[in-house]
Amino acid sequence: MPTIASKPSGAKRGRPGHDQDSVLSIAVQVFNKHGYDATSMGTLADNLGISKSAIYHHVPSKGDLLDKALDEALIPLEALGEDPRATMGTAAERLEFVLRSTIRVLVERQPYVTLLLRLRGNTEIERRALERRRAVDRRLADLVVGAQQEGSLRADIDPRTTTRLMFGTINSLVEWYRPDGPSTPQQVEDNAIAMMLDGLRA
Template sequence: MPTAPKAPSAPRRGRPGYDQESVLTVAVAVFNRHGYDATSMGMLAEELGVSKSAIYHHVPSKGDLLRLALDEALIPLEAIGEDQRATTGTSIQRLEFMLRSTIRVLLERQPSVTLLLRLRGNTEIERQALERRRAVDRRVTHLMITAQQDGKVRADVEPRTTTRLMFGMINSLVEWYRPDGPATPQEVEENAIAMIVDGLRARD
């Protein structure tokens, strides 16, 4: 007589009350509060109310926590350039899509993006993350150049400098935007796009 199939096992949660995702959420908050270099596994354990060995049950090292946290920001940022809307339509439409999408990632993943923007490049994991971030910036710069060559962006702006200024404004969201503040994410997005895209658009 065949044995009954085993019921699927529940997801592994590890130590009481925490799974890897919740450990990661707390780690990002502590990294942002104290700085990655100044944060020890002991500080993380104290914040979580567990032993250090309980954290190692979820991740092998503090560096692995950092890598996972940075992926929370970098993977969706990198995915923007792979979206069909980033490669079809007019150059100004593609530029607007990439900027809107970047703003949405910053607002939706504010803690992990904050961590990314505060990196100093002191470790190999940080340097790799910074290079991935620069690759995202370069895609936008290239699109700015294309839009200018197409006559969609005004000719009196320098594309690389303008890209840095755009990201400076967009990245500032992580410092001042609060989900419980007076502005909704949609209002922030529309205001930013009005200032950036309308200001760049070539006039006929």
């Protein structure tokens, strides 16, 4: 099995020479490749190029690694609610702003958000993260309802379904968007918004 090659950010001399950030960033890649539960500290060690026990010099536990990774996704998502543009103007304007900035966070922090979106809530750490995610989701759901009541969004689809469809479309970005692919983040953002609001029909 090929491992994830990547020089640690602060590489010095000897061999790997990892620090906490390089461990975290590689760990998240490996978690996403095989799934968090299917990734053992052994395979993670192989991908880091160090031994299992050396990981514990940088991080106290596998769960803590997950916890730190999820923060990398949740903190920027939670910050979107603080932006004044999310609370001013018509519901339609606020909604489009939040949709676009959510997409931008998903794309910029893709590996971390991927991990978040695949959680099943098996441990206390996962359940805490899922609760924070639900809080973020609720804000967006309220904006959709607002835009629909305001008359900016079609009313022949019920608000819950509208919200779910938008979430589904946006969240699926993490499953296929690659920063090194042919599309720029701006193009993906525009294309997703274009389909959701105006449709694909010519």
